[in-house]
Amino acid sequence: MKELELKYGCNPNQKPSRIYVENKELPITVLSGKPGYINFLDALNGWQLVRELKAATGMAAAASFKHVSPAGAAVGLPLSDVERKIYWADDLDLTFSPLANAYARARGADRMSSFGDFISLSDVCDVATATLIKREVSDGVIAPGYEPEALALLKEKKNGNYNVIAIDPDYEPEALERKQVFGITFEQGRNELRIDEAFFDNIVTTNRTLTKQAKIDLAISMITLKYTQSNSVCYVKDGQAIGIGAGQQSRIHCTRLAGAKADNWFLRQSPKALGLQFVDGIRRADRDNAIDLYIGEDDEDVLADGVWESIFKVKPEAFTREEKRAWLDRMTGVTLGSDAFFPFGDNIERAHKSGVQYVAQPGGSIRDDHVIDTCNKYGMVMCFTGIRLFHH
Numbered sequence: 526m527k528e529l530e531l532k533y534g535c536n537p538n539q540k541p542s543r544i545y546v547e548n549k550e551l552p553i554t555v556l557s558g559k560p561g562y563i564n565f566l567d568a569l570n571g572w573q574l575v576r577e578l579k580a581a582t583g584m585a586a587a588a589s590f591k592h593v594s595p596a597g598a599a600v601g602l603p604l605s606d607v608e609r610k611i612y613w614a615d616d617l618d619l620t621f622s623p624l625a626n627a628y629a630r631a632r633g634a635d636r637m638s639s640f641g642d643f644i645s646l647s648d649v650c651d652v653a654t655a656t657l658i659k660r661e662v663s664d665g666v667i668a669p670g671y672e673p674e675a676l677a678l679l680k681e682k683k684n685g686n687y688n689v690i691a692i693d694p695d696y697e698p699e700a701l702e703r704k705q706v707f708g709i710t711f712e713q714g715r716n717e718l719r720i721d722e723a724f725f726d727n728i729v730t731t732n733r734t735l736t737k738q739a740k741i742d743l744a745i746s747m748i749t750l751k752y753t754q755s756n757s758v759c760y761v762k763d764g765q766a767i768g769i770g771a772g773q774q775s776r777i778h779c780t781r782l783a784g785a786k787a788d789n790w791f792l793r794q795s796p797k798a799l800g801l802q803f804v805d806g807i808r809r810a811d812r813d814n815a816i817d818l819y820i821g822e823d824d825e826d827v828l829a830d831g832v833w834e835s836i837f838k839v840k841p842e843a844f845t846r847e848e849k850r851a852w853l854d855r856m857t858g859v860t861l862g863s864d865a866f867f868p869f870g871d872n873i874e875r876a877h878k879s880g881v882q883y884v885a886q887p888g889g890s891i892r893d894d895h896v897i898d899t900c901n902k903y904g905m906v907m908c909f910t911g912i913r914l915f916h917h
Contacts, residue, residue: 526551534562552696553667557680558688560665564643566593568667571645572692574598574752579647581720581744584764586647587627587654588749589639594757594772596638598749599630599765600741608633611793613809614657625653630765632661635786636813638769643667643688650675662810663687669694718912720747725885725908729893730900738763739860739883739906746862747885747914753864755915758872760787760879761860767791768879776863780872784879788853791880792820795844795852802838811836820844856880864914866890870899877903887913 528545542562544551553568560568567590578586578600585601601623609615612633621629624646632639644658646668655675658666665688666679679689703712722740724747735743742761749759753771758779760768768787770779792798798820803812815836818827824843827833833840861876863886873896876884884900888909900907 529553529555531562531565532559548699552693554691556671556676556689556691558665558683558686560688560690563592564665564688567591567643568645568665568690568692570752571595571643572667574748575645575647576694577720577748577751578745581748582741585623585627587624587631588645589631589635589642590645591638591642594754595631595749595752595766595769596642597631597634597766597769598745599627599634600745601625601627602630602764604629607794607799610799612636613812617656619653619656622651622653624648624651625657628654628657632657634765634767634790635769637817638786640810640813650679652678655679658682660809665689667692716751716914716916718751718914720744720751724910724912727888727909727911728906729888729897729909730905730907732901732904732906735883735906735908739858742860743862743883743885743908746860747910750862750864750914750916752916755864755917757864757916758783759862760784760876760881761862762787762856762858762880767859776865776867777869777871777875779863780861780875784875787856787859787879789817789820791853791856792844792849795820795849797841797844797848801841804836804838807836820849853879858882860884862886864916866893866913867896868892870895872896873899873903873905877905881905884908885910887911 528543531542533540534542544565571588571590574588575586582600588595589597604626612629614629641662641664643664644666649670650668651672652675655678659678659682667690670691679687701712702715703710725743746759746761749766750757756773756776756779758770759766760783767790768783770783773779815827827836857880859880860883861881866887866889868890882905884905884907
């Protein structure tokens with residue numbers, strides 16, 4: 526099959542719509558549902574991301590995509606008890622495979638952004654992973670294959686209309702890629718940059734100690750950025766992206782946005798957030814929304830009289846700004862990647878507030894010395910990669 530007709534393009538008024546290849550067969554097979562234009566953009570970008578994560582780390586990988594940028598990405602390290610709880614995976618009598626761990630992490634790190642996502646998996650989807658996927662709100666999944674029982678579970682979603690795509694893991698695209706804007710064709714060489722441990726050898730700070738886990742996390746951050754709409758910044762900890770700031774015009778806004786998401790990830794692990802007692806039967810999405818409001822600046826939206834009663838069994842105490850800051854001060858060992866250079870030290874100042882200890886960025890700003898000095902002030906390790914990773 527060289528061509529697949531789609532229902533419509535980015536919007537219903539954009540017809541006709543299709544995906545096709547000129548000189549090869551399409552490397553995908555639709556096993557269930559009818560994926561759309563944006564679904565395929567998310568699926569194919571996500572597949573590239575997880576394929577590269579698997580190649581770089583040797584571990585199973587998963588990504589959660591929304592609107593052509595990842596909401597989460599992770600490798601298959603085991604989940605802690607707290608992580609299982611904040612990802613709503615602690616109630617399952619289930620043996621988690623590495624792929625299931627990777628998916629739970631990718632989907633759970635930023636549950637607000639991942640709502641209605643498209644999932645990408647580096648390995649054949651097993652029953653454990655399919656069981657987790659089945660109960661989340663999602664548009665579809667792409668993987669190199671599916672165990673028969675896993676496929677049967679996924680086909681039950683959305684009354685049989687859930688999008689399930691298999692991709693040929695051996696498929697390699699042409700060296701040149703093209704797209705059209707306003708009837709004009711753009712052409713460029715594919716970004717085939719390989720990101721491995723050697724990518725982080727040029728350490729420019731006084732502290733030069735990179736742990737093995739830090740190198741893995743830096744690789745995750747940079748590979749994630751490679752498929753994130755620029756400008757972009759990515760915070761990573763213990764094998765998973767915990768905050769992604771995508772598509773901002775100013776880099777400090779990327780750093781703040783991603784940092785706020787990383788903070789939320791850690792605040793969800795606080796005793797106050799873990800101790801919330803929800804009413805019986807509350808939907809998973811409503812729980813996520815309530816937690817996001819509770820740990821944020823708009824807590825009165827869920828704590829006001831006449832409101833909290835429909836969400837909580839017991840009215841929670843307010844989570845004060847001072848309490849949140851004290852909890853966030855416990856977050857350490859976070860890595861930070863940027864797809865282009867940091868022009869000012871303010872990005873490092875903001876990163877420090879979210880526990881960042883390791884930084885990777887291209888370098889090349891006229892203020893590199895100031896950025897290095899700011900890292901040295903906090904004892905951070907920073908690498909200059911010399912490579913920009915813009916993605917549009």
